[in-house]
Amino acid sequence: MNYWPGSRAHNHHxxxxxxxxxxxxxxxxxGTINLEVxxxxxxxxxVVSLFEAAYPNIKxxxxxxxxxxxxxxxxxxxxxxxxxxxxxxxxxxxPSFIATGGLRELSDLGGGSLQSYYVPWAWxxxxxxxxxxxxxxxxxxxxxxxxxxxxxxxxxxxxxKTWDDYAAVAEKxxxxxxxxxxxxNFTATNGDWFSGLVWAAGGRFFDVKGDSVKxxxxxPVVEKVLTFWANLIKKGYVSTYAYMTPDFWNALGRxxxxxxxxxxxxxxxxxxxLPAEKGDWRVAPLPEWEGNKPLVSGNWGGxxxxxxxxxxxxxAAALFCYWLNTSKQAISxxxxxxxAFPTDKYANAIPELHKLDQKPADFYGGQDVFAxxxxxxxxISPDWTWVPWWSYISDAFAKRVAAxxxxxxxxxxxxxxWQQDSIEHAKNEGFDVSN
Amino acid sequence: MRKGYGTTYLLVGPFLxxxxxxxxLPVLSAIYLSLFIKRRSLTGRSVDxxxxxxxxxxxxxxxxxxxxxxxxxxxxxxxIPISIGAAIILALxxxxxxxRIVKAGRxxxxxxxxxxxxxxxxxxxxxxxxxxxxxxxxxxxxxxxxVDFLAPNLLVGAIANVVIWAWTGYNLVGIYTALQGIPxxxxxxxxxxxxxxxxxxxxxxxxxxxxxxxxxxxxxxxGTSQIFGEPFILRSLGYVPENITPNLYIYWIAQRDxxxxxxxxxxxxxxxxxxxxxxxxxxxxxxxx
Numbered sequence: 001m002n003y004w005p006g007s008r009a010h011n012h013h014x015x016x017x018x019x020x021x022x023x024x025x026x027x028x029x030x031g032t033i034n035l036e037v038x039x040x041x042x043x044x045x046x047v048v049s050l051f052e053a054a055y056p057n058i059k060x061x062x063x064x065x066x067x068x069x070x071x072x073x074x075x076x077x078x079x080x081x082x083x084x085x086x087x088x089x090x091x092x093x094x095p096s097f098i099a100t101g102g103l104r105e106l107s108d109l110g111g112g113s114l115q116s117y118y119v120p121w122a123w124x125x126x127x128x129x130x131x132x133x134x135x136x137x138x139x140x141x142x143x144x145x146x147x148x149x150x151x152x153x154x155x156x157x158x159x160x161k162t163w164d165d166y167a168a169v170a171e172k173x174x175x176x177x178x179x180x181x182x183x184x185n186f187t188a189t190n191g192d193w194f195s196g197l198v199w200a201a202g203g204r205f206f207d208v209k210g211d212s213v214k215x216x217x218x219x220p221v222v223e224k225v226l227t228f229w230a231n232l233i234k235k236g237y238v239s240t241y242a243y244m245t246p247d248f249w250n251a252l253g254r255x256x257x258x259x260x261x262x263x264x265x266x267x268x269x270x271x272x273x274l275p276a277e278k279g280d281w282r283v284a285p286l287p288e289w290e291g292n293k294p295l296v297s298g299n300w301g302g303x304x305x306x307x308x309x310x311x312x313x314x315x316a317a318a319l320f321c322y323w324l325n326t327s328k329q330a331i332s333x334x335x336x337x338x339x340a341f342p343t344d345k346y347a348n349a350i351p352e353l354h355k356l357d358q359k360p361a362d363f364y365g366g367q368d369v370f371a372x373x374x375x376x377x378x379x380i381s382p383d384w385t386w387v388p389w390w391s392y393i394s395d396a397f398a399k400r401v402a403a404x405x406x407x408x409x410x411x412x413x414x415x416x417x418w419q420q421d422s423i424e425h426a427k428n429e430g431f432d433v434s435n
Numbered sequence: 436m437r438k439g440y441g442t443t444y445l446l447v448g449p450f451l452x453x454x455x456x457x458x459x460l461p462v463l464s465a466i467y468l469s470l471f472i473k474r475r476s477l478t479g480r481s482v483d484x485x486x487x488x489x490x491x492x493x494x495x496x497x498x499x500x501x502x503x504x505x506x507x508x509x510x511x512x513x514x515i516p517i518s519i520g521a522a523i524i525l526a527l528x529x530x531x532x533x534x535r536i537v538k539a540g541r542x543x544x545x546x547x548x549x550x551x552x553x554x555x556x557x558x559x560x561x562x563x564x565x566x567x568x569x570x571x572x573x574x575x576x577x578x579x580x581x582v583d584f585l586a587p588n589l590l591v592g593a594i595a596n597v598v599i600w601a602w603t604g605y606n607l608v609g610i611y612t613a614l615q616g617i618p619x620x621x622x623x624x625x626x627x628x629x630x631x632x633x634x635x636x637x638x639x640x641x642x643x644x645x646x647x648x649x650x651x652x653x654x655x656x657x658g659t660s661q662i663f664g665e666p667f668i669l670r671s672l673g674y675v676p677e678n679i680t681p682n683l684y685i686y687w688i689a690q691r692d693x694x695x696x697x698x699x700x701x702x703x704x705x706x707x708x709x710x711x712x713x714x715x716x717x718x719x720x721x722x723x724x
Contacts, residue, residue: 074693100693101480132478189674211476242674250566388477391691399676402587428493429692430475 018349021117021326026110028058028316035317036084038063038073043337050329051320058316076310077102085311086320089135090303091125092192096388097306098134104307106133109318117326121382122343126304128208128385134306136321139340141263141301142377143196143286146270149365150280151181151258159284162291163228170237173258182239184259185251186229188405189242191397192300194225197261199298199384200286201225206387212432213387215423218415224289226411230404240405249273261286263300264373268339271363279365283372285379295379302343341373348374387433389426396421462706469700483696490700499678500701504708506591506679507660513595514602514659519652521599522606523644527636529607530614541611545604552601552664559597560585560672585673594679597665602658606651613647614640653716660709681705 037048037060048060063084065072070093076082077100089097097103106112111133115123122137124130147159155176160166170183187193195205203221207214216222232238239257241248251257253274260266270281286297305321307314324330326344332352334340339360347353348371356366387393400418403409409417419435426433472486494500529540547555562568563584571581584593617640625635663682666675677687685705689698 071690071693078693078695095477098478099475099481208477211478213477242672245564245672246561247564247566247673250564254566388475389692395677395687395691398674402674402676406587429694430473430481431477 015346016349018328018346019117020328020346021114021322023319023323023327026315026319026322028055028319029313031057033058033313033316034061035059035086035311035313035320036061036063037086037088037320038065038069038084039088040064040066040069041088041338041340046333046337047324047330050333051323054323054329055319058320060320073097073102073308074100077308081310083308083310085308085313085317087306087308088138088303089306090301091122091141091299092195092301092386092390092394094125094135094304094306095128095386096390099388102308102310103134104309104311104314106136106307106318107131109307109315111136111318111322114322114326117345118343119345119377119380121299121380121384122302122304124382124385135304136306136318136325137343138303138305138325139265139334139338140343140373140377140380141196141265141299142341142373142380143200143261143263143298143300144373144376145259145284145286146262146266146281147259147284148252148255148277148280149282150277151255155181157258159282160287163287163289166287167228167232167237170232171235174235174237179236180256182257183232183237184261185239185241185248185257186233187243187261188240188401189398191394193243193261194397196263196298196300197225198222199381200296200379201289201298202296202381204384205393206385208385208387212434213426214435215387215419215426215433216435217393217419217422218412223411223415226404226415230411233405234407244269253277263302264341264369264377265301265339267360267363267369271339271360274363278363281364282367283364283369285372285376295376296381297376297379299380299384302341335370341370341377387426387431389422389429389431392425392429393418393422396425465699466703468696469703471696473694473696486696490697491704493697494701494704500681500684503678503681503684504705507681509591510595510598510659510662510680511656513592514598515652515655517595518599518603519606519648519655521603522610522651523641523648525603526607526610526614526644527640529611530640531632541608544607547601548604550601553668555601556597556665556668557672559593559600560669563593563669564672583673585669585675587674587676590675590679594662594665594669598659598662602655606655609651610644610647613644617643649716653713656712656716657709660705660712 035058039062042064044062044064048062052058052060069088073083073087083102087097087103089103112127114136115127118137119140122140126135126137127133145159152159155173157169157173158165160169166183173181173183198205198221201221201224203219203225205215205217205222207216229238233240239251241251252260253276262270267283271278274281285295288296305324307317307321311317325342328350331342331344331347332350334342335353336358353370354368355361356368361367361369396418400409400414400421404411404414423433423435469490470485470487471483472489473481474484475481525540525544529537532540562570565571565581565583568584575581583589621639622635625639630638661682662680663686666679666683667686669675677691678684681701682705685698685701688701689695
């Protein structure tokens with residue numbers, strides 16, 4: 001297994017001027033077109049109105065099914081009918097949808113021509129072999145550190161720049177507050193969160209060659225990351241709440257947890273769920289494993305937009321996806337309503353995204369959150385792929401880590417079991433996978 | 436002479452058709468579906484090939500599934516004695532009481548059963564959430580460590596509690612009705628013989644209510660083996676493993692992996708197990724002694 005080396009050869013710089021592709025060269029089917037789009041983010045109607053105004057012969061119907069979106073889509077793909085024209089698919093779920101044969105490949109519809117508009121890691125997600133384009137990159141889940149400045153100031157704590165700093169700060173905070181305040185939360189039930197940390201540490205879970213996969217969930221980098229957090233958990237320096245539960249928000253709101261390893265879309269949730277803490281929080285880059293090196297980060301979540309093979313209007317559907325993720329209007333509205341951070345590499349040049357008196361910047365005390373995450377996302381390596389059985393792996397993570405937290409397993413045992421379980425499952429599901 | 440059967444079939448016909456269409460047919464279809472397995476590639480449509488009993492073989496070595504079945508035993512060990520025991524005691528108390536207390540008691544005890552599973556589970560879920568729960572608020576004020584009722588070692592108990600809370604009233608109704616059906620002259624005869632209240636309960640009420648208890652017990656076992664709603668809803672409040680009950684696991688396999696055939700096989704296995712238990716429990720016919 002080759003781990004992505006420590007050199008930052010992938011670093012790209014944010015562009016200074018916004019560029020939009022010439023979408024007029026994408027011709028759609030004739031006549032009036034009705035598209036059905038399945039999106040689980042809310043507030044999508046504004047985006048739809050903008051699109052319909054720009055393209056009057058295309059009408060969009062939005063289906064919002066929340067957590068049921070994926071099962072519905074899978075059933076529709078299996079049945080052969082009932083699928084939408086466009087489906088919102090998170091990057092880590094893309095391989096499992098590609099494996100259904102339900103996503104329409106876009107390289108013959110000009111999809112490939114958009115590559116230069118996207119940050120490299122996002123393009124890799126939708127086009128793993130650099131030839132076929134299965135989806136259009138959408139928003140990102142760049143991972144940074146959100147911290148409660150009020151608490152940090154109160155206990156005279158510096159923002160940690162390395163994980164060693166983080167551990168030192170954890171101890172200081174715990175002791176100074178008599179155990180009442182913890183530095184952060186280990187999101188024990190979320191394998192996607194953990195994978196973002198491994199991604200940022202330069203680790204890698206999967207090596208895909210053609211139709212076969214080499215999987216390594218228990219390599220040295222992963223073990224390093226898990227052991228680090230296991231120590232903090234054992235000492236009680238971090239909490240282990242499940243993400244987005246009332247318990248979790250409550251603890252943050254009461255000042256019992258001082259920071260969070262969060263994706264950029266978390267800014268929307270923090271500002272919604274912690275209104276009483278407005279102005280107290282700030283965003284910072286994720287701590288590094290080695291100091292004095294360029295920023296690194298990973299990705300947690302984020303979604304792409306795919307055209308389905310059942311779509312009767314693939315050209316129009318493709319155009320919608322392209323427009324959604326490269327046009328200034330769509331990007332601005334999406335950030336404003338959803339805190340959806342675009343993977344378009346020119347986006348940072350859009351002034352509307354830097355308004356400091358609006359959500360989410362106003363929650364973060366007027367900090368230019370977009371610019372912060374722009375810097376952070378430059379450190380995301382393109383050297384990361386997912387596999388179709390990722391959901392199982394994510395579920396299995398929660399189970400195995402439960403044993404770690406109760407003190408019944410060491411990090412190495414947890415990871416070895418995790419690796420074994422997942423390989424066995426993938427083989428049972430008919431995939432070609434090995435250690 | 437087969438007189439009147441024509442009318443019978445005519446009247447029952449529509450129900451039988453609906454029963455066959457919406458109950459029998461899906462079951463047969465599920466059994467058929469369970470015989471297929473998937474051949475997959477990373478970039479194309481997966482293909483369903485005939486696998487015979489491969490899914491069943493997989494189920495028997497599927498640790499997650501087996502764990503969910505053993506959880507059913509744990510759930511039964513908690514839910515059955517408490518909810519049926521409480522139902523019997525409460526039914527006896529109601530039977531002894533008279534006047535307005537009876538009506539009020541019946542309504543109150545039946546109330547939890549009328550609350551939809553989703554709402555009841557959320558209610559209890561908030562009572563269980565460490566930072567939100569009034570229970571933990573009080574515990575914290577007594578300077579005791581807060582209890583995380585949704586922690587892995589307490590989770591089965593937490594879910595069982597919601598189930599008991601919801602079903603005791605339901606069990607109560609069945610037993611109470613049977614108690615009410617006991618002929619009153621039996622009590623008079625007992626009084627003449629000098630039997631006191633508790634003797635009446637021991638020698639008349641309990642034995643005569645046993646058939647009803649057996650039926651209630653059967654439904655309780657079937658119901659406990661199929662717990663789904665409570666853990667499903669609690670997932671939004673804390674960590675609930677997807678294999679905490681068989682039904683949740685079956686649903687999850689279909690929803691997460693889209694492996695409908697394996698899911699069907701698991702469902703068939705669960706049904707067979709529950710059916711076997713039913714046969715065992717009812718090998719002797721239910722008769723009034």
